[in-house]
Amino acid sequence: MTASMQIIGGGLAGCEAAWQAAQRGCLVELYEMKPTRFSPAHELDLLGELVCSNSLRSNAPDSAVGLLKEEMRRLDSLIMRAAEATAIPAGTALAVDRLRFAAYLTQVMAEHPRIRVIREEVTNLPETDRPVILATGPLTSEAMTASLIAMTGEQHLAFYDAIAPIVAADSLNMELIYRKSRWDDDTPGDYLNCPMDEAQYNAFIELLGNAQTVPLKAFEEPKYFEGCLPIEVMCARGRDTLRFGPMKPVGLADPRTGKEPHAVVQLRAENRDETAYNLVGFQTKLTYAEQQRVFRTIPGLEQTEFVRLGSIHRNTFICAPVLLDQFLQMKKRPGLFLAGQLSGVEGYVESAATGLLAGINAARLALGQTMAAPPSGTALCALIRHLTETDPAHFQPSNVNFGLFPPLLGRVRKKDRGGRRAELALRLLEEWKEESLG
CATH class of the missing domain: 3.50.50.60 (FAD/NAD(P)-binding domain)
Structure with a gap:
């Protein structure tokens, strides 16, 4: 048999x-x-x-x-x-x-x-x-x-895992965004980078910190996985937390100026045709309206079209x-x-x-x-x-x-x-x- x-x-x-x-x-x-x-x-x-x-x-x-x-x-x-x-x-x-x-x-x-x-x-x-x-x-x-x-x-047991937004490539402002991968000095790189100066970063942190999130249900208790924290949870841990996390600028000097930004939001291609990009490390539980309002303040994303907005779901184990x-x-x-x-x-x-x-x-x-x-x-x-x-x-x-x-x-x-x-x-x-x- x-x-x-x-x-x-x-x-x-x-x-x-x-x-x-x-x-x-x-x-x-x-x-x-x-x-x-x-x-x-x-x-x-x-x-x-x-x-x-x-x-x-x-x-x-x-x-x-x-x-x-x-x-x-x-x-x-x-x-x-x-x-x-x-x-x-x-x-x-x-x-x-x-x-x-x-x-x-x-x-x-x-x-x-x-x-x-x-x-x-x-x-x-x-x-x-x-x-x-x-x-x-x-x-x-x-x-x-x-x-x-x-x-x-x-x-x-349960913890909560958040999904990052995806944006349409043709809606990005490439006059502000530059292509570079961390430490890849001799190649254009595979990542797109949205640079922020200190004033832009501080304004973004202030906006993110006050944005509305999706409320948990009465029976839910937030148990986030440390390796995939929602962007707003990281923000709440301190003004510079994101600059030492997903918005770290180290190794990402702007090839147009040679200067390293105060902070960077990286975008990674979502498909082979590079028609859509994922906001790296930007998993979130912000409401859909707040995601569009807050993330469109990122340099280069002012008019972006969101192919998918972030969301939150329960993980059971x-x-x-x-x-x-x-x-x-x-x-x-x-x-x-x-x-x-x-x-x-x-x-x-x-x-x-x-x-x-x-x-x-x-x-x-x-x-x-x-x-x-x-x-x-x-x-x-x-x-x-x-x-x-x-x-x-x-x-x-x-x-x-x-x-x-x-x-x-x-x-x-x-x-x-x-x-x-x-x-x-x-x-x-x-x-x-x-x-x-x-």
């Missing part, structure tokens, strides 16, 4: 898990509720829709997220294939054309001979002897959340250290795996990485093989350690970072540590592939 499994959720984690399992010989039923039902943040009926940003962050091999990408590539990650096939210029970052990216994943899922995409909502955890991967994402429905809570006996084992399997229900942001990671790449690991282990379970956890020292293991070894009382979602890795042995210069970690991690990964994955 052919091994089979169910995967609930057609986002990055679900698609990656389906690919990994199917490539290992399992039949996969992939359930996706769109287009029957959409979450508050989704608009397309395609699989793998990106809603917060089109950037998968740094591609530098000596960065933690760059290392994670390389580990995934070496494990034949579908998300990495899709990203590279639909990449757009973004300096040292890996950014994609959203529509082409989602279309790529949708086509692969539809055409794979061992994957069947079922377009219907699943509201309860299935009662089955087959492995199940739950990858319903940060906006898991109330019904499925209730089912998960009933099974675990644990109250879920479990207390992974209590509930998950090192294979991303629920301790209270063997055979049920969690992947994606619901498991307690943050970020596109991290979500896909947990999908990759859950897909591998669910397939191995279905095939009667021993499950395998990635070795210590790899970026994949760093994510697992965060999910399973963090103090439950202080658990919060996290991106991958070198703080999650074990310490390096011996003395290594600070500038060499990233490279040394990457060299070690990739060697360990190759040994793991050969010895544990076959």
Whole structure:
């Protein structure tokens, strides 16, 4: 009898898990509720829709997220294939054309001979002897959340993630805006920059600080992820907070004057045709009217057309250290795996990485093989350690970072540590592939 499994959720984690399992010989039923039902943040009926940003962050091999990408590539990650096939210029970052990216994943899922995409909502955890991967994402429905809570006996946690606005390229004032990427002195660069002098910056901060935000509902409690704070929350922390954050001017001297502005708002291309740009770091919970009023005071955006305004949505995740084992399997229900942001990671790449690991282990379970956890020292293991070894009382979602890795042995210069970690991690990964994955 052919091994089979169910995967609930057609986002990055679900698609990656389906690919990994199917490539290992399992039949996969992939359930996706769109287009029957959409979450508050989704608009397309395609699989793998990106809603917060089109950037998968740094591609530098000596960065933690760059290392994670390389580990995934070496494990034949579908998300990495899709990203590279639909990449757009973004300096040292890996950014994609959203529509082409989602279309790529949708086509692969539809055409794979061992994957069947079922377009219907699943509201309860299935009662089955087959492995199940739950990858319903940060906006898991109330019904499925209730089912998960009933099974675990644990109250879920929530934090709030904000979406940045997107503007039309042909509505930008290029007489004020200049093209330059930080530290790329010899090239025009992939980012557009809106420079501010001190008076303009102070006026912007004053306006932003007094702007109206969307009120939280009575049952909501603001728990923001530190790596994706709303712009107005950062502003409230101090007048210069934004100048040392998303509006940092360092390395962005205006090539027309040679002078470094007091502050800079950066715009990143949203698609290959560069017809739309994302306001980098400007995730927000301002009302739509206030976004247009406040952000049009940014030099170069005075007459801009907003292709998409920012918004805020709730992200749901479990207390992974209590509930998950090192294979991303629920301790209270063997055979049920969690992947994606619901498991307690943050970020596109991290979500896909947990999908990759859950897909591998669910397939191995279905095939009667021993499950395998990635070795210590790899970026994949760093994510697992965060999910399973963090103090439950202080658990919060996290991106991958070198703080999650074990310490390096011996003395290594600070500038060499990233490279040394990457060299070690990739060697360990190759040994793991050969010895544990076959």
